[in-house]
Amino acid sequence: MNAIFERFPYRVPASKRVRVIVNTDAANEADDQFAIVQALLTPKLDIRGFVATHFGAQRTETSMEQSFDEIERILALMEMSGDYPVYRGSAGRLNDEAPIVNEGAQFIIDEAMRDDAEEPLFAIFLGAITDLAAAYKAKPEIAGRLTAVWIGGAYPDGGEEFNLGNDIAAADIVFGSDIPLWQVPRDVYKMPRVSLAELAVKVRPWGTIGEYLFRQLEQFNLLPTHSPRWPPGESWNMGDSPAVSLLIDDQNFDCELRHAPEIGADMGYVHSGARRQIRVYKSVDSRFILEDLYAKLQLFHELQGFHF
Template structure:
């Protein structure tokens, strides 16, 4: 990048992603890897429910593919997360991914803040917390998931591990939640992506073409995808760490999730507070990603 971020303003970041689930994680992963403010400490492949029995392994392979396209495969590798959802709120599924979170959180040799962004279920964070509760005051989690407040509703990421979500919501871990009505604000048309992403070299072509391919594979479903647009719903996990939108969230008592994704609030309105976003700036999010893809393409052409 043609600028540097002062070291005191940088932060440590772990990305936990169900990268093979559909087509938007890839944009957020690339965006994070291209962001100088982040010191990437790991990328964890997450499961995405029962649709594919090997979903976690597929996510790891997708991460590795992106790393090769970005010529970063010698620097980073995909770390396997849990292969499936928790069976109960007491049964942690310990994995190399949850171990990575614990290990990085418990470091005493780096005072920079640690953020872990979750683009899918919270399985690996719940396992990390259950195995080492002291991580609760040593990291901040950003979660793309959960239904609209105050009632909640079925939502894909939450629904892929309700037990894990309840472990995290009931913990002391600082949590920034980006619910469905907010992450859905990152709307793009395929024409916009064709004009702004596809021309950006091998990486840009792959990001665009894998989304179009997914759109085609699901072409017989009338409701979703809609055919000529997409929601890059995972991307706020990146842009909110560039600017936390200080006036665009509410501190709310953490609910519990019912099996259907509805929120269950304490009768007295109490509970520990979490940050729940009500808005994210789509222009800021998308234009920063487009600019970094273009700058990366120019730099790799020159290199």
């Protein structure tokens, strides 16, 4: 457990804690960073390690390596370098004929197959779900030994969505597996909406990591390569943070069980009812997500001994 939690003003019962693997395309945009920090500052989560994954080849051929570097940067800024292992995941889409079990996928297998752990295992996927598909194809037995939470896809009919589009075949493998899956689709993960003014007031003041979270998003917002419609210019969707918040409180009253669809090459869904049921979220509590993040950033800053 992170030593900082010993100085938190509350305790989490040991029976409530869960093991967590964080799989992230951290260098893709600017919101993965917020989810990573929130996970690191959540006492309920026993983070076993991070896996860096790709975010497609549209902008760079080294997206996984850039994500790996970004995870390491965040840990360094929080003075947690060496506290958590960081693994390299998939550098690109799954090769259906000969899936490569990279070190990230192997880590998922090894953690899932442990017999000495009492805490349930969750793996959260904040980008393409390539590494889980590779792990499953190599070791199908992991299906009964972890729950996956994926930020991706769309409902009810599917369609274009960034995380799904970066590896459609991998998502279809996971949907066709027996892995317990919580899906947070596009219309839901876009709910936690913030303004840059809000982040300037509630994130930026809280030490080195608060300043970094705000500044990297503000700088990304100014990139000249953006389209006229996205991003909006003065706001952002914290689209990856729901995966963390649902491990704090699973909000099981705001989801439904649906048979996993088959996924076509156009990202459309075929609802045959032949596959097992998955949990699909209909909404998330944006207030809970954001206020929890703000409070933990402030606590972390104060407990580090920094003062204005």
